Amino acid sequence: MTEDLKMRRTIRKYKNEEIPEGLLNELLETAFRTSTTGNMQLYSVIITRDNDNKQKLAPAHFNQPTVTTAPVVLTFCADFNRFIKWCELRNAKPGYDNFQSFFTAAIDAMIVAQQFCTAAELCGLGICYLGTTTYNAPQIIEVLNLPKYVIPVTTITVGYPEIIPPQVERLPLEANIHYETYKDYTPEDIDRLYYEKESLSENRQFITENNKETLAQVFTDVRYPKANNEHFSEVFLDIIKKQGFKF
Template sequence: MDVFDVLHQHRSIREYHDDPIASELLDEILQAGVRASSSGNMQSYSIIVTQDKARREALFEPHMKQNMVVDAPVLLTFCADFRRMRKWLQQSEAPLNFDNFMSFMIAAIDATLVSQNVAIAAEAKGLGLCYMGSTLANCDQIGEILELPEGVVPVVGYSLGYPAENPEIRDRLPMDGLIHHEVYQDHDDDTIQSIYHDRETAGWARYMSYPELKKMIEDSDVENLAQVYTKLKYTRESHVTFSNTVLNYLAKQGFMNHEPS
């Protein structure tokens, strides 16, 4: 498939056929993925390929009980990983500098870049996937199940398999709300309303088309799509909790060392 066709046809797949992914195909996709850009060409990431059903079932709860975790034949978890390089540095008697938040960010960006390369390669081969924010939100639980040692943190993950559904392509915000030329152009109130106008309509209709979500909305004090995001979907309380989880896990995994200011 043409790469532009692949990109424009992306949609999240949550229902999968039982067909396994051939090891040769999976290897081909991963080999294409690791050609992604990488800071300093360090490849400060690792990819965990989970196919064992029992382990996928163990990941079901920390992945917020999303059915695709057990229904898809493969789960891919992309980890920020400086453990491998720290060992090499130690063997080479080089300073162990990669034990701080900046190092985590470098590795997290590397992991995210390779995850998207793998995703594009997979979709070009007719596979479907769905990214899961639960990978980072519950990184401590997922890290324990995947037996991640110090220096490794799960950042990005998704289910992978042959699609058993053909959902509509989701809308995106208009280009003039996303692209800034030369410098950042802060939007005035009217422009903000214009940028989010179609999303307000389409997004609200989408949520109200699901009986469970419709009931949840009707049983709450939510009146518009913005409130769905912040009162139901991404609450302050949940984000504070997940923030503390990530920060505590980063400290445990050796990414929060720093010199006194």
């Protein structure tokens, strides 16, 4: 089973084939059995199958084709709304309108999302994470009618793969593992750990196409520049506050 998981790929193109409702529910039930803080289950999942609703979601994800062509789009949300309502109806005073609570719910939602992805891939489905969810959370909140204390944290497109793309590279194992305590990286470590990534022909092509000197510059200047990071940070923090969490 570990070999199957190590061979996984991100799938962005899907067959024109619906996912049976029974299978989708089984996968979600499997995901909901994963670990959760205090067994509070501080997450909700919005299932989008309707083509018109996919079209409404697409701009929030910069109109990535996978949003409108996938059979199912799942938006995983940090959700304290349900738990707070339960507390209030049971004469318990909730104190969950704070950063710690938001972050706890976000962790729960992300663990559930990954459990869903693992189960889906083992059943022959393909998935794609959309990091754009936190960039344009206000639009997603409006489209999905998310109430106070509910924040979208990630979106997954899922379907039967149309093609199986090549695997993307990963850093060597030693890049991510520290024994007992964190061992910081020397310049020589960085050179060694990123050598294979920087040597790949497709990554060298990215450098040329973007008129840059190094692959790192493609990330800092083109893909994830500081101005964008600061802008989307402000947008996301503002909407989290508007949804009821105090920082």
